[in-house]
Amino acid sequence: MFTFPKPRAAAVSPAYDSQVTIRRPALAVSGTLLQTPTPQSLEVREHIVVAVDDRGEVIEVHAADSDAGRSAVSSAAATLALTNAQRLLPGLIDTHIHAPQWPQLGTGLDIPLERWLFEYTFPLESRYADPAFASDVWQQMVPTLLAHGTTTAVYFATVHEAATLLLAETCLQHGQRAYVGRVAMDHPEGTPEWYRDADARAGLESSARSIEQIRALHDPLGLVEPIITPRFIPACSDELLRSLGSLAEQTGVLVQTHCSESDWEHQYVIERHGCTDTESLARFGLLRRSTVLAHGNHLSEVDLGTIAAVGAGVAHCPLSNSYFAGAVFPTRRAQGLGVHVGIGSDVSGGAHPGLLPQCAMAVTVSRMFDDGVDAALATERRGVPGSRIDTVSAFHLATKGGADLLGAPLGLIEKGRSFDAIVVDLDRPLSPLRAWTGIDNEERIFEKIVRLAAPADISRVFVAGQTVSG
Ligand code: GUN
Ligand code: FE
Numbered sequence: 001m002f003t004f005p006k007p008r009a010a011a012v013s014p015a016y017d018s019q020v021t022i023r024r025p026a027l028a029v030s031g032t033l034l035q036t037p038t039p040q041s042l043e044v045r046e047h048i049v050v051a052v053d054d055r056g057e058v059i060e061v062h063a064a065d066s067d068a069g070r071s072a073v074s075s076a077a078a079t080l081a082l083t084n085a086q087r088l089l090p091g092l093i094d095t096h097i098h099a100p101q102w103p104q105l106g107t108g109l110d111i112p113l114e115r116w117l118f119e120y121t122f123p124l125e126s127r128y129a130d131p132a133f134a135s136d137v138w139q140q141m142v143p144t145l146l147a148h149g150t151t152t153a154v155y156f157a158t159v160h161e162a163a164t165l166l167l168a169e170t171c172l173q174h175g176q177r178a179y180v181g182r183v184a185m186d187h188p189e190g191t192p193e194w195y196r197d198a199d200a201r202a203g204l205e206s207s208a209r210s211i212e213q214i215r216a217l218h219d220p221l222g223l224v225e226p227i228i229t230p231r232f233i234p235a236c237s238d239e240l241l242r243s244l245g246s247l248a249e250q251t252g253v254l255v256q257t258h259c260s261e262s263d264w265e266h267q268y269v270i271e272r273h274g275c276t277d278t279e280s281l282a283r284f285g286l287l288r289r290s291t292v293l294a295h296g297n298h299l300s301e302v303d304l305g306t307i308a309a310v311g312a313g314v315a316h317c318p319l320s321n322s323y324f325a326g327a328v329f330p331t332r333r334a335q336g337l338g339v340h341v342g343i344g345s346d347v348s349g350g351a352h353p354g355l356l357p358q359c360a361m362a363v364t365v366s367r368m369f370d371d372g373v374d375a376a377l378a379t380e381r382r383g384v385p386g387s388r389i390d391t392v393s394a395f396h397l398a399t400k401g402g403a404d405l406l407g408a409p410l411g412l413i414e415k416g417r418s419f420d421a422i423v424v425d426l427d428r429p430l431s432p433l434r435a436w437t438g439i440d441n442e443e444r445i446f447e448k449i450v451r452l453a454a455p456a457d458i459s460r461v462f463v464a465g466q467t468v469s470g
Pocket of ligand 1: 098113117121232258261320346
């Protein structure tokens, strides 16, 4: 008889944590911090010291010229003092990325989603039956993503257990925080016979085994988690969807899937199930707290309300959506209804791995949504006023928004959250990213970082207090 894996036992806090009030920092980083606690607020904190413990958690953020700040620096095992030409920001959270699509990044966006899957993507993903190929890709991809500042990635892997486990191991090896999902897909029409689970039961058992394999990895800092990953409704039988809903309930493992992405996909679900993706996922037990719904461009007000009520959320993939969706995701409408929204690269539907470019794209598409695009229409009838977001709001998606969606203590540099952070330089040779004396204040510097910072400008990346890039 098949049995579900047991829920993971609660972590036991180290004894020193509950008793000792002054912890000697493992690391103290001083400088200027820029972060976005809400979609509307940029927090600028100059001359601060971030004290980090040996498990990578922020103990406290002190004023540098306070006694506590000086004591944190003098007692820390390691220190880093940022210069006037450097800024500290929270690490970036990619809430939707297809790891196996890395080799086709930058190509293949000339056909609609339903053809793109069968003609380009499933053939590529099927190659990960070969663990040596998988390893080559993961070993090139994970450090590259870290260099772009992606400190957390929510991955779709492939249907293969071995390649999925190798991805989790590669993240641990390089120190990237990750949610790693074995892709479940068994539908006889929605998938090719050479790239699918044999049937619903095989898919369930494989996903359950993958969860156990990932949970068994040696992971002292708690960086890597499994995530239950039905690809999307068109690729899954009802039986598979229902059993994965039960698996989520039994194990407490988070869920991710694609939801109401394009006209074709949204209509397909309405025809097959007589309701929207959101309602259907809810019926199968897959719409849960922190379920990551990729794209969500065609969600109705009712869907958005349902998603908000359960504490799930949307991975907004602005670049990919510009090719596949036929619509712009209404970020402000969703946030206004209480939906958690993070950002996703959707590699390779989104043809860029960096989340700062995705933030810039989120701003750009929101402006086109707001203003409209067809000059043949009267100005006042062209767009959807009130839809625009700015760089502060976009950076919030890539940090605190993603953290809230995942229910993880990430996304801000503050007491009790993990020290996942990037250091951005403002004086790299040949970079357009520059702070001009007498011209740029911290608000403008922040805006420039979001629009202009590239890996060459990101000089250091931390995950759980460890330097993982730079
Ligand atoms: N829907 C199902 N699979 C995929 C995928 O790989 N990429 C995107 N963008 N949408 C999908
Ligand atoms: Fe996707």
